[in-house]
Amino acid sequence: MTYTQTWWKDASVYQIWPASYKDSNGDGVGDIPGIISTLDYVKNLGIDVIWLSPAYDSPQDDMGYDISDYESVYPKYGTMEDMDQLIKECHDRGMKLILDLVINHTSDQHQWFKESRSSKDDPKRDWYIWKKPRYDAEGNRQPPNNWGSYFSGSAWKYDEATDEYYLHLFAESQPDLNWENEETRKAIYKSALSFWFEKGVDGFRIDTAGMYSKVQSFPDAPIVYAELDYQPCKLYHQGGPRIHEFHKEMFAQVTSKYDVMTVGEVGHSSREDALKYVSAAEKEMNMMFLFDVVEVGCQVEDRFRYKGYKLPDLKKAIQTMSAFAEGTDAWATCYLENHDQPRCISRFGDSSSKWRVKSGKLLATMLTILTGTVFIYQGQELGMVNVPRSWDISEYLDINTVNYYKEYVRVNGEKDLDTLMDNINLLARDHARTPVQWDSSANGGFSTGKPWMRTNDNFEEINAASQVNDPDSLYNFYKKALQVRKEYKDLFIYGKFEILDFDNEKTFTIVKTAGSHKAYAVMNFTNEAVPFEADFEGKATLILANENDVKESTLGPWESRVYLIEN
Known part of the structure; x- marks a missing residue:
């Protein structure tokens, strides 16, 4: 099956997480005028679409994913005039802008929830999910079931005023909306989607x-972790009974009226289930993020229970992410970083000063030859890496990390705390949230004031100013890789994907084909030289390489090459 080509498939997308991107006024928090000041830098990289993480008004308990007003801008990020200007400036440069759509929950400071919690008789009471307490044999009040929050503890919060609990799959300050209520859904579509489409926004992440539809009997979840009171409950809220009905309704009533892109964060999913969301015939979303790559080596229920992985595990995950839509009318995404993930060089490459740039170029090579729409996260193009292991838990600010650490110590005390900190240093969301390193001045040029979060110690070594005009920099390698991707888009964006050396624990060889055209990519995922024997026939032209001195029969440490094959 040949894919239909369209702008959102061809696009290279750059994610901006506003708090840590660029501060224009010295208050230590990134802002929209700061973003506008860097648009030429982003455009020069070869970016077509900017994805802006939540910039709506919010108490910032979960860095903007707790929205108190869908139709206002968080004051520290700027004004609605600034947002209008950002839309215009992106469009003036031939780029598009998509926003984050957070509609599973709101902040508890949203007017809807304030009304909902005011009394059991309030017209908006049913806009959120309220349940009566349970009582145990001793007469002690308990939550309605044993569901655990993604941010530790119970997924239910007791509200004394009305003697009921509300559901919050994330923070206590993020109550889940009740999608069973049609009036609620219509209000969401109007306030969170149509409002921004009318302003000219080009789509949403x-x-x-996959979470808006809950199993309405709200049963107890199976016991997975016996030592915990509250259990993973994905079984009852991921891909729930009406989720596809809700997405179809949202598409029919709102999204289909505009030429926009939608990419859903769905996570772990079988191929069969994934196609239900993103098959073009289903009319739900354009594409989705699968978590197979970014969570390789982790337990699905708990990323900090890390078991590690070998290269074949990564290959399998890459294949799932990039090839799941092959032969269908669906579409894939390819990414290695986002605001919820650590830095890819620390995760999949080698962050030592010796191999950081070269392994970063290898990862850029791998990413940009994959089928699907490509996503790059702020600072990824510079080779920003995880924070040093020497930082203690007090430097980590993300609610997920902080709550997890507290709960771990409560249950386990000091036992294996070093192992937990090793895992936090590898996997925490905080690593993506340190300020972007623009130059070698104080705070990496992010802000003239004290940044809201400590800048990574390596900003003098890793920053944009030192790379933009350096032809050998990682930034310019990403620029070249994105150019190659577009020049041969039939192969790299739309091509068929095949892994040749699945069981090899050192090298990763990918063949891309499109009709009679073929590309051959080989990557050495070790810091030692390995033998190389080309297993292709025909004239081979090297079109992308991270090594100037290419040796015919050897791959150097972290070396990557992409050949165009002509038969």
Whole structure:
């Protein structure tokens, strides 16, 4: 099957997480005028679409994913005039802008929830999910079931005023909306989607896109972790009974009226289930993020229970991410970083000063030859890496990390705390949230004031100013790789994907084909030289390489090459 080509498939997308991107006024927090000041830098990289993480008004308990007003801008990020200007400036440069759509939950400071919690008789009471307490044999009040929050503890919060609990799959300050209520859905579509489409926004990344439909009997979840009171409950809220009905309704009533892109954060999914969301015939979303790559080596229920992985595990995950839509009318995404993930060089490459740039170029090579729409996260193009292991838990600010650490110590005390900190240093969301390193001045040029989060210690070594005009920099390698991707888009964006050396634990060889055209990519995922024997026939032209001195029969440490094959 040949894919239909369209702008959102061809696009290279750059994610901006506003708090840590660029501060224009010295208050230590990134802002929209700061973003506008860097648009030429982003455009020069070869970017077509900017995805802006939540910039709506919010108490910022979960860095903007707790929205108190869908139709206002968080004051520290700027004004609605600034947002209008950002839309215009992107469009003036031939780029598009998509926003984050957070509609599984709101902030508890949203007017809807304030009314909902005001009394059991309030017209908006049913806009959120309220349940009566349970009582145990001793007469103690308990939550309605044993569901655990993604941010530790119970997924239910007791509200004394009305003697009921509300559901929050994330923070206590993020109550889940009740999608069973049609009036609620219509209000969401109007306030969170149509309002921004009318302003000229070009689409949305849809947060937690598989979660809005809960199993309405709200049963107890199976016991997975005996030592914990509250259990993983994905079984009852991921891909729930009406989720596809809700997405179809949202498409029919709103999204289909505009030429926009939608990408859903769905996570782990079988191929069969994934196609239900993103098959073009289903009319739900254009594409989705699968978590197979970014969570390789982790337990699905708990990323900090890390078991590690070998290269064949990564290959399998890459294949799932990039090839799941092959032969269908669906579409894939390819990414290695986002605001919820650590830095890819620390995760999949080698962050030592010796191999950081070269392994970063290898990862850029791998990413940009994959089938699907490509996503790059701020600072990824510079080779920003995880924070040093020497930082203690007090430097980590993300609610997920902080709550997890507290709960771990409560249950386990000091036992294996070093192992937990090793895992936090590898996997925490905080690593993507340190300020972007623009130059070698104080705070990496992010802000003239004290940044809201500590800048990574390596900003003098890793920053944009030192790379933009350096032809050998990682930034310019990403620029070249994105150019190659577009020049041969039939192969790299739309081509068929095949892994040749699945069981090899050192090298990763990918063949891309499109009709009679073929590309051959080989990557050495070790810091030692390995033998190389080309297993292709025909004239081979090297079109992308991270090594100037290419040796015919040897791959150097972290070396990557992409050949165009002509028969």
